[in-house]
Amino acid sequence: MNTSKGSKPPPPPARTRLDLNLLNVFDMVMTERHVTRAAERLDMTQSAVSNALNRLRRQFQDQLFVKAAKGVQPTPKAISLWPRIHQSLEELQDAVQPRHFDAASTRMRFRIAMTDITAALLTPHLHQCVHSQAPLATMFFVPDDPTVTGARLMRGEIDFVISIHPPRASIVQSMPLWSDALVAAARCDHPLLKSKLSLAAFCEAPQIAINAPGDDEMPGIIDTALDNRGLKRNVSLSINQFSIVTTILRDTDLITVLPARFTTPPYSHGLLATQPLPFSVPDVVVYLSWHQRSGNLPTHQWFRQAILEAATRFNMQTDKYFRGK
Missing domain, CATH: 1.10.10.10 (Winged helix-like DNA-binding domain superfamily/Winged helix DNA-binding domain)
Structure with a gap:
């Protein structure tokens, strides 16, 4: 050189x-x-x-x-x-050019991953909050599968995740929307729920297990809690959708475990009876998550606020029912 x-x-x-x-x-x-x-x-x-x-x-x-x-x-x-x-x-x-978001004229398409139960509980309020201000905006829901939802958020295929399993990553931001107790549920005239439910009766009763991911290798919170006590429940039907459970319970002697808010009349149509579970499990918490790269976008900030407003309305509606019981 x-x-x-x-x-x-x-x-x-x-x-x-x-x-x-x-x-x-x-x-x-x-x-x-x-x-x-x-x-x-x-x-x-x-x-x-x-x-x-x-x-x-x-x-x-x-x-x-x-x-x-x-x-x-x-x-x-x-x-x-x-x-x-x-x-x-x-x-x-x-x-x-600092941006100003005009909700009234936007045609944005917001993509949200959530389970069918979250969609059933939140959508009536969310649709009202969004379309009262942004009549031309659209929403697109995709199923929440914890095994792939985080990766989809990273790739930008979805904008938000509403789930009890928020993606775990340093570049994902999350905040709680509501928490809910889990209760035993069955048709209104089910004899098992006419009095206090014992642990033995709960484990013996034929049940519906709801496994939203549809993965036998992913035990739910109920089965994990029972397994820690050396117990097992009598599951005769496993499904991956909450939306059909009320219809099944109405016409059978099966029982199941549901979030308490889902059993309130607006969502269960007055067809379900409930009892507290005879063992302790933590409340489930529903989180809103988004990628930090979108956190400062005016469109995302506006839609995030709409989700928070919808969750507030939902909480107020169901809390009012519980206070009146």
């Missing part, structure tokens, strides 16, 4: 110049995971978005997106690039 005195070090390689419009396309396709929807939100033609993606592929020397059953799937390279690109675009937007 020539290190003669007076020689100058070689200049650093020139930085690759990036078109900001291309990064906006990348960010939107990552958000939507669908070229057509990204084009609609960018007010571009689908072919223009496809051309932009081809330029990005040459720029980053990576495929970035591959076709999937429903839209496109980002490559590992695209996933690694997105957080910094997204954050940089947000900071640049805020510096140049």
Whole structure:
């Protein structure tokens, strides 16, 4: 190597110049995971978005997106690039033109993962809170599966998670919406619930077990509590949906365990009787979670507030019923 005195070090390689419009396309396709929807939100033609993606592929020397059953799937390279690109675009937007969110005109589509019971309890209030201010906004619910929901939130496939199992990650923020006691439930004239329920009677009674993930390898809170006492309940039917349980209980002698708020008349239609469980289990807590990259977005802040307002209305409605019992 020539290190003669007076020689100058070689200049650093020139930085690759990036078109900001291309990064906006990348960010939107990552958000939507669908070229057509990204084009609609960018007010571009689908072919223009496809051309932009081809330029990005040459720029980053990576495929970035591959076709999937429903839209496109980002490559590992695209996933690694997105957080910094997204954050940089947000900071640049805020510096140049601080955004004002106009709920009355927004056509945003908010994607939320939750179980069917959470949807049943919260949706009437949430729909009212959202559409009273944003009549053109839409909501899209997907099932909450704890084994994949966290990853979907990281990838930007969903905006929020409402679950008793909030994703565990340092870049996920969560807050509680409500807590609920678990109770034994059956049809109104079920003889087992006409008096105090004993532990032996509970374990012997034919029951419905509700396993929302549909995974036999994931025991629920009830079975874990009984197992810690060396006990086991008599499960004759396992289901993964809360929405059908009232109909099944109404026409059978089965009992089950439900969140107390789900057994109130607005949701059980007055068809269920309840008793406290004859053993101790902690209350379940329902959390709202979101990725921190979205925490300062005006659209997300507004929708998060709508969820909190809906949860407050739900709590007030069910608390009023419990006070009147």
